[in-house]
Amino acid sequence: MSTQDEETWDDDENTIKFLVASDVHLGYAEKDAKRGHDSLVAFEEVLQIAKKEEVDFLLLGGDLFHENKPSRKILHGCMCLLRQYCMGDRPCQLEFLSDQSVNFGHSKFPFVNYEDPNLNVSLPVFSIHGNHDDPAGSGNLCALDILSAAGLVNHFGQHPSLDQIEMTPMLLQKGRTKLALYGLGSVRDERLHRMFVRKSVTMLRPRENQDEWVNILTFHQNRVKHGEKNYIPEQFLDSFLDLVVWGHEHDARGLERNDVQDFIVLQPGSTVATSLAEGETLPKKAFLVRVKPSRKMKFEAIPLQTVRQFYLKDIVLADTTLDPNDPDAADKIAAFCQEKVEELLCRAEEEHTGNKRQPKEPLIRLKIEYSGGFPMFNTNRFGQMFTDRVANPREIIHFYRKKVYEKKSGTKEKWE
Amino acid sequence: MSTQDEETWDDDENTIKFLVASDVHLGYAEKDAKRGHDSLVAFEEVLQIAKKEEVDFLLLGGDLFHENKPSRKILHGCMCLLRQYCMGDRPCQLEFLSDQSVNFGHSKFPFVNYEDPNLNVSLPVFSIHGNHDDPAGSGNLCALDILSAAGLVNHFGQHPSLDQIEMTPMLLQKGRTKLALYGLGSVRDERLHRMFVRKSVTMLRPRENQDEWVNILTFHQNRVKHGEKNYIPEQFLDSFLDLVVWGHEHDARGLERNDVQDFIVLQPGSTVATSLAEGETLPKKAFLVRVKPSRKMKFEAIPLQTVRQFYLKDIVLADTTLDPNDPDAADKIAAFCQEKVEELLCRAEEEHTGNKRQPKEPLIRLKIEYSGGFPMFNTNRFGQMFTDRVANPREIIHFYRKKVYEKKSGTKEKWE
Ligand SMILES: [Mn+2]
Ligand SMILES: [Mn+2]
Ligand SMILES: [Mn+2]
Ligand SMILES: [Mn+2]
Numbered sequence: 001m002s003t004q005d006e007e008t009w010d011d012d013e014n015t016i017k018f019l020v021a022s023d024v025h026l027g028y029a030e031k032d033a034k035r036g037h038d039s040l041v042a043f044e045e046v047l048q049i050a051k052k053e054e055v056d057f058l059l060l061g062g063d064l065f066h067e068n069k070p071s072r073k074i075l076h077g078c079m080c081l082l083r084q085y086c087m088g089d090r091p092c093q094l095e096f097l098s099d100q101s102v103n104f105g106h107s108k109f110p111f112v113n114y115e116d117p118n119l120n121v122s123l124p125v126f127s128i129h130g131n132h133d134d135p136a137g138s139g140n141l142c143a144l145d146i147l148s149a150a151g152l153v154n155h156f157g158q159h160p161s162l163d164q165i166e167m168t169p170m171l172l173q174k175g176r177t178k179l180a181l182y183g184l185g186s187v188r189d190e191r192l193h194r195m196f197v198r199k200s201v202t203m204l205r206p207r208e209n210q211d212e213w214v215n216i217l218t219f220h221q222n223r224v225k226h227g228e229k230n231y232i233p234e235q236f237l238d239s240f241l242d243l244v245v246w247g248h249e250h251d252a253r254g255l256e257r258n259d260v261q262d263f264i265v266l267q268p269g270s271t272v273a274t275s276l277a278e279g280e281t282l283p284k285k286a287f288l289v290r291v292k293p294s295r296k297m298k299f300e301a302i303p304l305q306t307v308r309q310f311y312l313k314d315i316v317l318a319d320t321t322l323d324p325n326d327p328d329a330a331d332k333i334a335a336f337c338q339e340k341v342e343e344l345l346c347r348a349e350e351e352h353t354g355n356k357r358q359p360k361e362p363l364i365r366l367k368i369e370y371s372g373g374f375p376m377f378n379t380n381r382f383g384q385m386f387t388d389r390v391a392n393p394r395e396i397i398h399f400y401r402k403k404v405y406e407k408k409s410g411t412k413e414k415w416e
Numbered sequence: 417m418s419t420q421d422e423e424t425w426d427d428d429e430n431t432i433k434f435l436v437a438s439d440v441h442l443g444y445a446e447k448d449a450k451r452g453h454d455s456l457v458a459f460e461e462v463l464q465i466a467k468k469e470e471v472d473f474l475l476l477g478g479d480l481f482h483e484n485k486p487s488r489k490i491l492h493g494c495m496c497l498l499r500q501y502c503m504g505d506r507p508c509q510l511e512f513l514s515d516q517s518v519n520f521g522h523s524k525f526p527f528v529n530y531e532d533p534n535l536n537v538s539l540p541v542f543s544i545h546g547n548h549d550d551p552a553g554s555g556n557l558c559a560l561d562i563l564s565a566a567g568l569v570n571h572f573g574q575h576p577s578l579d580q581i582e583m584t585p586m587l588l589q590k591g592r593t594k595l596a597l598y599g600l601g602s603v604r605d606e607r608l609h610r611m612f613v614r615k616s617v618t619m620l621r622p623r624e625n626q627d628e629w630v631n632i633l634t635f636h637q638n639r640v641k642h643g644e645k646n647y648i649p650e651q652f653l654d655s656f657l658d659l660v661v662w663g664h665e666h667d668a669r670g671l672e673r674n675d676v677q678d679f680i681v682l683q684p685g686s687t688v689a690t691s692l693a694e695g696e697t698l699p700k701k702a703f704l705v706r707v708k709p710s711r712k713m714k715f716e717a718i719p720l721q722t723v724r725q726f727y728l729k730d731i732v733l734a735d736t737t738l739d740p741n742d743p744d745a746a747d748k749i750a751a752f753c754q755e756k757v758e759e760l761l762c763r764a765e766e767e768h769t770g771n772k773r774q775p776k777e778p779l780i781r782l783k784i785e786y787s788g789g790f791p792m793f794n795t796n797r798f799g800q801m802f803t804d805r806v807a808n809p810r811e812i813i814h815f816y817r818k819k820v821y822e823k824k825s826g827t828k829e830k831w832e
Binding site: 109138 | 554
């Protein structure tokens with residue numbers, strides 16, 4: 001699974017090439033005058049990359065929609081993009097070998113869209129659902145099912161039972177390369193954790209020539225530990241897997257090898273920042289994956305050019321030369337912060353991709369630790385200075401204090 | 417425009433044949449355990465008729481959806497039906513001669529769906545929007561636009577201006593038959609009435625060979641006078657029209673000739689009863705229309721076989737032998753009404769179409785005029801006798817009293 005034999009990667013007939021993105025969160029901040037289109041713009045770029053790279057499919061890791069019930073505008077916008085980029089004459093070369101009525105058993109059209117003789121699909125999209133766009137309500141449908149009914153997306157990885165999950169992979173072959181694509185739409189972490197512990201999660205494997213298949217799981221769960229059972233440890237996952245595409249986590253961590261399990265975890269991260277947290281500052285990306293008959297995989301991170309820039313700076317006032325007892329301390333701190341914002345704006349200008357669709361106004365966040373008697377200043381008034389130059393003027397400043405508290409196991413620091 | 421020359425109606429190459437339905441109200445009573453599927457069942461029957469008759473298109477008169485924001489289940493159900501019945505290999509033989517970017521100017525895909533090389537459309541659907549599913553919110557989109565983005569419906573007759581309407585027809589030709597299809601999505605009646613009075617509504621006509629075109633308008637307004645300006649008088653409409661397909665009115669009145677204007681009004685009515693009013697008892701229908709090069713039209717009413725039966729009976733207690741002063745009057749009236757319901761249930765059983773999808777439990781309404789000192793009885797308890805046999809047990813009985821009141825112009829009767 002190394003990346004040798006560079007020249008043979010051009011053997012298109014035997015190379016499965018797909019693009020991975022996740023947590024597109026269409027509709028995030030859709031009512032924000034500045035940021036309202038960010039999520040759709042990033043999705044369009046992902047589709048453009050997929051089209052340009054002539055991939056065999058686009059794989060999405062869940063949370064395509066930010067809201068369980070997307071607004072009409074967002075659903076419409078999404079469908080228009082999919083129809084624009086996914087329909088066309090280029091034939092899809094993937095042979096679908098598994099029983100589609102099992103893979104898409106929950107669907108009214110239980111077959112892959114590119115085999116529908118009435119639709120010219122040039123770019124198949126496979127997606128699991130996330131926790132934001134999970135099935136709900138009468139009929140247990142999710143927003144993806146609307147796209148699926150239109151033949152625009154192949155929604156997979158939906159499992160009906162609450163107690164037992166048996167994953168049947170989609171078996172895809174191109175030339176001599178064989179891909180077993182497993183999916184598991186978002187499940188509440190505690191529940192799934194419990195199911196794993198009880199051995200109630202099983203992954204079926206092809207009966208014959210098991211060793212010839214590259215096994216990929218698309219997953220949408222907490223990877224970061226939020227309490228004992230509120231995440232899924234990587235070692236819970238079967239070690240026959242070659243690749244886990246891990247959605248839900250918004251940090252674009254990209255590729256990491258798990259040596260114990262002997263698989264690679266690809267955490268694409270989100271394509272739009274849905275919070276002003278550190279992790280969302282990592283440059284947003286899509287990932288190109290190539291797979292060869294030898295089961296070798298090659299990965300290529302493709303930085304998105306249209307995503308709004310986001311800079312976050314940590315400031316500890318006690319570490320500066322500012323004096324908390326200065327009668328003008330509040331004004332001086334504000335002036336200091338203004339300077340920092342200006343610096344970040346300079347950096348944003350320098351680092352702008354030049355892509356016309358990348359907005360000029362970045363997201364800026366100053367996290368200001370003000371312990372030690374420092375006064376706060378009016379953050380609204382501060383933001384007004386940057387109304388035209390920052391995308392989130394009212395949320396630039398975040399004051400916090402270090403909090404020290406006792407815990408059974410000893411003293412720990414916690415951030416307020 | 418008579419119906420002579422029967423034999424030549426089989427000249428398929430020169431006959432445009434289309435099906436008309438209206439006010440499908442998908443999602444009406446969707447949460448009612450019994451009636452929840454009625455609207456979808458009727459729509460499916462309409463699509464089945466269109467398919468069986470191999471029509472050139474299906475024309476819908478608005479209010480396809482009952483709610484402006486249909487539930488996911490209903491939107492999904494609608495899309496599945498459209499994909500099932502409207503996609504296929506049978507080529508559409510209608511030449512589209514007008515400028516599609518004008519006809520579908522509001523659409524992201526401003527062309528008719530059957531000319532999209534990526535979609536195999538066998539049954540084009542043309543629809544205007546009604547007042548129930550009119551454009552609203554950000555982007556001024558309506559539920560039809562979701563279907564249109566999916567390539568499942570051609571949404572026409574949307575006009576951007578609030579002061580001025582200029583209708584450009586879709587010009588459709590098959591062999592030697594030419595159809596100019598005008599559409600006007602629902603407009604608030606008072607406003608449209610005012611626009612007509614101000615001569616702000618114009619209908620453009622093809623420049624050449626005007627006399628060869630059959631001119632059809634699809635319309636969704638009050639036809640019945642609800643106050644001076646709260647409807648559109650037929651004489652407001654251009655007399656060059658040959659046919660007006662009049663949606664919005666739920667009574668299946670069918671065909672009526674307007675001799676003054678020299679056009680035919682086809683009022684299809686709704687395909688599901690959305691109220692227990694008299695007009696909704698008229699048998700629900702779709703209408704087959706054939707048009708020949710001579711501009712002759714032939715109409716065929718097709719009664720729907722799957723629509724829930726609805727019987728309404730008017731009872732005036734004073735006209736019966738019942739005695740208001742009988743100490744058991746309430747019980748006796750209830751018994752009398754029970755007998756009437758039984759009679760209607762018998763009639764329903766006799767008149768059931770035999771179609772498996774037509775529900776066994778009809779809608780039953782007794783309108784009881786109880787003036788003259790008659791007591792009322794408990795309608796809930798009454799309904800409980802028919803829980804299993806009537807679709808609307810709690811709403812069978814409607815008591816009302818004749819109310820006489822003075823009006824400026826004299827004495828009039830009004831119903832409470
Ligand atoms: Mn998530
Ligand atoms: Mn997410
Ligand atoms: Mn209606
Ligand atoms: Mn209406």
